[in-house]
Amino acid sequence: MSKTKMTGAQAVLESLKREGVEVVFGLPGGVLLPLYDAIYQSDLRHILVRHEQGAAHMADGYARATGKVGVCLATSGPGATNLVTGIANAYMDSVPMVAITGQVNTWLIGKDAFQEADITGITLPITKHNYLLRSAREISRVFREAFYIAHSGRPGPVLIDLPRDVTVEEVEFTWPEVNLPGYHPSFKVHEMQIKKAAKLLMDAERPVIYVGGGVKYADAHRELFDLATKINAPVTTTLMGVGCFPEDHPLSLGMLGMHGTKYANYSIQESDLILAVGARFDDRVTGKIASFAPRAKIVHIDVDPAEIGKNVRVDIPVVGDARNALAALAKEVVPKPRSAWNEKIEAWKKDHPLRYIPDINIIKPQFVIEKLCELAPDAIITTEVGQNQMWAAQFFVHKDPHKFISSGGLGTMGYGFPAAIGAKMGCPECEVIDIAGDGSFLMNSQELATAVVNDIPVKVAILNNGCLGMVRQWQELFFEKRYSATILGRTSPDFVKLAEAYGAVGLRATKPSEVEPVIRAALATDRPTIMDFIINPAEKVSPMVPAGATLGEILDLEWCDEANTSHLEKIYSDARKEILGSEGYI
Amino acid sequence: MKHTIAVIVENKSGVLTRIAGLFSRRSFNIDSLSVGATDNPDYSRMTITVQGDKDVLEQVIKQLSKLINVIRVSELAPAESVERELAVIKVSADRESRSEIMQIVNIFRAKIIDVSAKSMIIEATGDEEKIDAIIQLLRQFGIKELARTGKVAMVRGPRVVKA
Numbered sequence: 001m002s003k004t005k006m007t008g009a010q011a012v013l014e015s016l017k018r019e020g021v022e023v024v025f026g027l028p029g030g031v032l033l034p035l036y037d038a039i040y041q042s043d044l045r046h047i048l049v050r051h052e053q054g055a056a057h058m059a060d061g062y063a064r065a066t067g068k069v070g071v072c073l074a075t076s077g078p079g080a081t082n083l084v085t086g087i088a089n090a091y092m093d094s095v096p097m098v099a100i101t102g103q104v105n106t107w108l109i110g111k112d113a114f115q116e117a118d119i120t121g122i123t124l125p126i127t128k129h130n131y132l133l134r135s136a137r138e139i140s141r142v143f144r145e146a147f148y149i150a151h152s153g154r155p156g157p158v159l160i161d162l163p164r165d166v167t168v169e170e171v172e173f174t175w176p177e178v179n180l181p182g183y184h185p186s187f188k189v190h191e192m193q194i195k196k197a198a199k200l201l202m203d204a205e206r207p208v209i210y211v212g213g214g215v216k217y218a219d220a221h222r223e224l225f226d227l228a229t230k231i232n233a234p235v236t237t238t239l240m241g242v243g244c245f246p247e248d249h250p251l252s253l254g255m256l257g258m259h260g261t262k263y264a265n266y267s268i269q270e271s272d273l274i275l276a277v278g279a280r281f282d283d284r285v286t287g288k289i290a291s292f293a294p295r296a297k298i299v300h301i302d303v304d305p306a307e308i309g310k311n312v313r314v315d316i317p318v319v320g321d322a323r324n325a326l327a328a329l330a331k332e333v334v335p336k337p338r339s340a341w342n343e344k345i346e347a348w349k350k351d352h353p354l355r356y357i358p359d360i361n362i363i364k365p366q367f368v369i370e371k372l373c374e375l376a377p378d379a380i381i382t383t384e385v386g387q388n389q390m391w392a393a394q395f396f397v398h399k400d401p402h403k404f405i406s407s408g409g410l411g412t413m414g415y416g417f418p419a420a421i422g423a424k425m426g427c428p429e430c431e432v433i434d435i436a437g438d439g440s441f442l443m444n445s446q447e448l449a450t451a452v453v454n455d456i457p458v459k460v461a462i463l464n465n466g467c468l469g470m471v472r473q474w475q476e477l478f479f480e481k482r483y484s485a486t487i488l489g490r491t492s493p494d495f496v497k498l499a500e501a502y503g504a505v506g507l508r509a510t511k512p513s514e515v516e517p518v519i520r521a522a523l524a525t526d527r528p529t530i531m532d533f534i535i536n537p538a539e540k541v542s543p544m545v546p547a548g549a550t551l552g553e554i555l556d557l558e559w560c561d562e563a564n565t566s567h568l569e570k571i572y573s574d575a576r577k578e579i580l581g582s583e584g585y586i
Numbered sequence: 587m588k589h590t591i592a593v594i595v596e597n598k599s600g601v602l603t604r605i606a607g608l609f610s611r612r613s614f615n616i617d618s619l620s621v622g623a624t625d626n627p628d629y630s631r632m633t634i635t636v637q638g639d640k641d642v643l644e645q646v647i648k649q650l651s652k653l654i655n656v657i658r659v660s661e662l663a664p665a666e667s668v669e670r671e672l673a674v675i676k677v678s679a680d681r682e683s684r685s686e687i688m689q690i691v692n693i694f695r696a697k698i699i700d701v702s703a704k705s706m707i708i709e710a711t712g713d714e715e716k717i718d719a720i721i722q723l724l725r726q727f728g729i730k731e732l733a734r735t736g737k738v739a740m741v742r743g744p745r746v747v748k749a
Binding site: 120121124125128129132149180181182183304305306309310 | 595596600603604607608611641644645648649651652653654655656657749
């Protein structure tokens with residue numbers, strides 16, 4: 001390889017180019033001046049964000065939509081610490097990301113210099129690995145390792161801290177092979193374990209396949225489909241696994257857990273065999289862990305050996321890539337006809353569907369989601385966190401693993417909008433819609449500027465209930481309707497005017513009849529658009545497994561409790577009048 | 587229950603922090619930790635004692651193995667390994683007590699490495715129980731200062747824990 005002299009900053013850009021990076025999301029600062037000067041002179045696409053948290057979520061959304069490594073960039077000190085939530089979010093959901101932070105000059109490190117923060121120390125527990133560079137000679141090796149670590153095995157974020165002097169130091173660029181003696185992600189699966197798992201699957205009378213985000217990252221949804229349909233095994237997904245199995249298929253149980261379907265939760269509790277794939281038995285999924293699937297043997301396929309046996313006892317562990325494992329399993333099993341188990345589940349589905357009470361006067365959030373699904377069935381859906389997220393998971397019919405993007409593990413409000421911008425950058429030909437709440441959206445609404453300036457036409461559907469709905473729901477159910485700090489009411493801005501102030505399009509629906517026209521108008525424009533849906537504030541996410549209960553104890557909530565509706569409406573009516581003018585919304 | 591594990595790590599700055607951070611983040615109880623060079627300057631060896639049942643031990647080993655700078659993790663079962671610890675103990679000693687202390691030191695095959703008119707420093711090596719026992723016996727004279735290294739351990743016989 002020919003050796004070329006260049007600065008550290010140029011070496012960073014050359015490394016990014018060799019890793020195939022098309023876009024970085026970032027915001028400059030003092031110590032990053034040399035790097036940004038090099039970016040100015042390069043052809044790397046840089047998206048200027050308005051808050052570094054937005055950059056991290058954009059890189060995350062880009063990674064989830066494309067399967068490539070997302071890259072974000074922030075300056076030292078506050079720039080780096082503003083990335084922290086986004087990095088933690090990517091870590092919890094195993095998203096491949098490289099975060100590059102500026103750092104003060106090496107000789108100032110540890111001296112409490114201006115805008116100094118120990119970001120490698122801070123991100124130690126929320127990165128798969130991190131690096132503090134000391135010399136420009138390390139740049140190419142470290143970048144190559146970082147990208148390899150971020151996307152291989154169980155993916156995750158890797159942070160590279162880049163002191164200012166390292167970016168101006170002259171260096172001969174080389175591109176060394178990755179050599180990490182302590183890192184050998186499992187890929188192949190053990191044949192004997194597959195045989196054992198296949199036997200259990202064949203012997204089982206009431207099997208359930210329980211699928212998480214691992215199937216998404218391993219791109220194993222086709223192999224999953226082959227296996228499930230070959231043996232007629234029902235499939236339920238976690239929030240992270242939504243879309244890995246087509247939800248309109250008869251074998252689909254939809255989502256399980258706290259706000260999963262009743263039939264998914266009943267199936268788990270009654271099953272005699274659970275095949276868990278790329279899922280980690282999170283507390284939101286298992287309910288009371290001691291009585292989770294009491295009669296079931298468990299086969300657990302995971303690329304991360306540490307996940308196996310972490311939360312539940314496992315009968316057959318299978319370490320390795322989900323795609324290899326599912327393909328091997330599908331080959332090993334013989335076709336099984338439909339059984340009494342399938343019939344039983346069919347009956348549960350009929351008796352306990354996901355449902356809500358439609359209304360002709362007031363917009364139901366579930367109705368908005370159904371309309372979005374009807375009018376934009378192939379859209380990439382991102383979500384914020386809370387009720388909006390659960391309704392989006394429940395009432396949109398998901399069929400594509402890369403088209404549902406949501407903050408699962410960390411539950412980060414403010415994630416969905418920047419993630420939508422990132423997803424749109426990765427998949428410009430796709431419609432991208434952030435299903436949001438009025439609370440969550442405001443947490444990163446400044447990125448409207450990013451979307452408008454860079455002409456990234458994402459659409460936001462705000463399910464505006466004037467409150468922090470999920471917490472309010474818990475207060476209603478478990479804290480005797482003491483709505484402590486959850487009523488936003490008057491304090492939220494007029495989202496239509498907010499959109500217009502940024503140069504985006506703002507639309508509002510206050511009646512059910514306006515929902516479809518608003519969605520059609522949003523889909524017809526090629527500009528960033530906010531749809532403000534004024535929804536029933538009393539609506540609750542249902543069904544629900546109360547905290548500490550078993551999955552079988554899932555409840556239908558009285559989601560249209562009259563007394564509660566009128567109580568809340570009283571609180572909102574003045575605020576609404578102010579926002580909507582004299583017309584009001586009912 | 588106590589378990590001893592040997593961990594071969596890359597000899598780089600920050601590795602000890604990563605390991606200590608992992609233990610605190612995952613609420614693993616660390617009893618002792620010792621680090622030192624190995625025959626290969628690229629690697630260091632840690633001996634860690636942890637408290638917990640079989641499941642905790644399994645998680646500790648798996649989580650440690652996930653760290654990029656960790657090359658190898660191996661449990662050292664007590665029956666199949668030798669364990670040693672070193673302690674230096676400063677005790678009050680005057681003309682009257684000095685000979686009695688020396689007798690104890692001899693019984694434990696320990697060493698006296700410093701003497702003054704009012705004190706002695708004793709160096710003792712052995713397994714944890716032996717160190718505990720000598721400390722217990724010396725306590726009657728007044729322990730002024732105590733430093734222990736934490737355990738180092740190795741598998742008996744030809745098997746090795748190496749990078």
